[in-house]
Amino acid sequence: MTAPVRCHLLIGPPASGKTTLAHQLAPLLSEPGASPVLVLSTDRIRCEVFGDAAVQGPWSDIRERLLEELRQEVRAGRPVILDATHARRPWRLAFTQALELPAPVEWIGWWLHTPPAQCLAWNQTRPRKVPEPVIREMAAALSHKTFGPSRAEGFAVLVGIDPSKDSVDTQFLQTQLDALDKRIRNAVNKELGKKNGKKLHAYSRLLDLERLLYLIRLLSCFPELEATDEATREQLEAIVSPLPEGSLAERAAAYMRSWNEIQGGFGECYADPAAIERDLDWLEANGFLRAKESSRAAIEPGPFQANPSDPVNGGYPAHGDLAVFQRVFTLLRHILLEPFDTHTEGERSAKNSSGPNTQKLPTHLIQELAEIPGSYMPGEQDTLQQDVRHLLTPYGFRKQNDNARHGYAIGNAVLSGAQLLEVYGWLRETSERLADPSHQQLLESLRRRLRWGGLLKEADQKLPLRAVVNRSIVHPRTGSLAADNGSRIDTAIVEHRRVQLERIQRASSHPNSPDGIFTIWPLQVIFHNIAWYLAYEEWHPGQEHGLIRTERLDRLHWIREDGSFRRDEDPHHQALHRLERLLQVCGGIFFGEDLDAQLDLASPTPAGQKRQLNNTLRFSCQEWSFAFIREASQKFPTRQIRYSKPITSTAGWKADKLHCLQPNPAGDSHPYPVEIDLPIWTLEEDRDLQAWLFRFGAGIRIEKPENLRFLHRTTAKEVLDIYR
Secondary structure, X not given: OOOOEEEEEEXXXXXXXXXXXXXXXXXXXXXXXXXXXXXXXXXXXHHHHHOOOOOOOOHHHHHHHHHHHHHHHHHOOOOEEEEOOOOOHHHHHHHHOOOOOOOOEEEEEEEEOOOHHHHHHXXXXXXXXXXXXXXXXXXXXXXXXXXOOOHHHOOOEEEEEOOOOOOOOHHHHHHHHHOHHHHHHHHHHHHHOOOOOOOOEOOOOHHHHHHHHHHHHHHHHOHHHOOOOHHHHHHHHHHOOOOOOOOHHHHHHHHHHHOOOOOOOOOHHHOOHHHHHHHHHHHHHOOOOOOOHHHHOOOOOXXXXXXXXXXXXOOOOHHHOHHHHHHHHHHHHHHHHOOOOOOOOOOEOOOOOOOEOOOOHHHHHHHHOOOOOOOOXXXXXXXXXXXXXXXXXXXXXXXXXXXXXXXXXXXXXXXXXXXXXXXXHHHHHHHHHHOOHHHHHHHHHHHHHHHHOOOOOOOOOOOOOOOOOOOOOOOOOOOEOOOOOOHHHHHHHHOOEEEEEEEOOOOOOOOOOOOOEEEEEEEEEEEEOOEEEEEEEEOOOOOOOOOEEEEEHHHEEEEEEEEEEEOOHHHHHHHHHHHHHHHHHHOXXXXXXXXXXXXXXXXXXXXXXXXXXXXXXXXXXXXXXXXXXXXXXXXXXXXXXXXXXXXXXXOOOOOOOOEEEOOOOOOOOOOEEEEEEEOHHHHHHOHHHHHHHHOOHHHEEEEEXXXXXXXXXXXXXXXXXXXX
């Protein structure tokens, strides 16, 4: 096997002594009698390309020239020294792991730990001074606990030097060079030895591991990378503008090239569409992208495969070991799919609802993941917390210094942050105006967790884009279903349970209202006009079907579940279908007292439906009222409505299938007829229909049925009489 070319990468803030070190080191790396090895300096290349080292110019021109010279030297088997700050991890990985070279390379990192104060002092003596904020920023990046230089980046060894303290002369450097072989050998044996060495896998390289983590983070912030709303579009355009096109992998590559939310630097080395495509397939196969069965399967990273760009004797991160990778990504997958699975004090366990669960979060998570192969063993709470500190927090899956009881992620892989805030605003609006206790409980939970996730500020009380003007005007009676948080009746609906309710005696009632205790199958909770109603199917022994009714929640009191009786999906869905049909054709929530008629109306056969809809309401309108009624075209199904044809002098609308009636004779005060086919109970007793018609006052003239015409006249006369 050909001996690798040993190349040297200098690392340090501006004015830390890198160039001095490079020129001292160069003669020691060359063969006896040969010229010093090449020092590749970005400043030198800028000077050669642009005529002045101070001219920044396009980085692509600098990089291309630098790589050309690097490849040329490596091909010839000569060592090279790269003299630049290499202050950020992507800048280092671009050489040590992302770059394919014509011969095997062993990378040695020379990390200059020059204190920032000393760098600033030396900077004052340079012909070309670097701005102080740049020096401090790069020094801070190099000192980062997670993203500072490490052997895991592909270095065979990292040599630490502090020129402000060490006597960096020929003897010092030669001693360091002489020790390299032994240090490398010891490091490799320790890391990959047969006894306790790492078991490598497909994501053992730090470059591959971080690309996967950044991709997960990107997709959790911007699901499918789609600009589905204006706020999300603005956030995406702040990364790349105009927004990229192509496959998900191609778009992800474009964003990752420019976006590195964690480190604040560009991520060119992570932007390989082919590699990202493989990552997306892996995420799909391992249950990260959708909550399905594979989300409870063992994490399988796949086998390690040698790569031509792999450095010789390069190091690997802790997560390069199969066991560590499996346990950490099992945890990461769980918190992304179940971000608020905190199980903390005050929150009842879904598995044991007998009381609050006071166990600590790490203990709960270990128990929750216990059945997944490769997850944490009992008693590894400290290991889990270290994984959180070393991976989840640095890579942005958990807020720094946040309370662990708040969960580890906001979990917006389903909706973007902007969309979550829009949902919150809409939920707040409907909860406050419609006075739904279950909504209020959900709202408070969402508000608390959005604050934990940093998406919602304490003072953020922006009104939603859309508002509900209708509001509940009914005060929930104590002890009624309206005052309950909705959990019992909601559970009964979801589980198709039979329950017993009681109508509150002091509540107002209609002639057809239930009395005393009654047994029902609850179907749906409906907000109608001013209050919440329960739609239910009556139950009577020996009857296959029951009458569907509605009653206000504030008039009902929960008695008990009727034993453990539950019904199958089919009869429950049949009842829901009948309810949906009744709501559609009746235009209100009164469904009459005739079970056979209800069943006819919901029947799939047209004959039964036609039999129940052969009752016609006909009224004529003045021009102004006709305009309003035509706008309410969705109040009833279109096949039940017929409107007047346009009068010749009328402009702005044309006849269509709905406008098929002949106008009334000329000179009629109400020239525009309207016909609506409705069930007989709606025409005879539905107060919603009466309220809708009567609010037009003299704008309509009811012609049939006679009982509704009589009621209209009588009501008008009674109103007139009280003002005489």
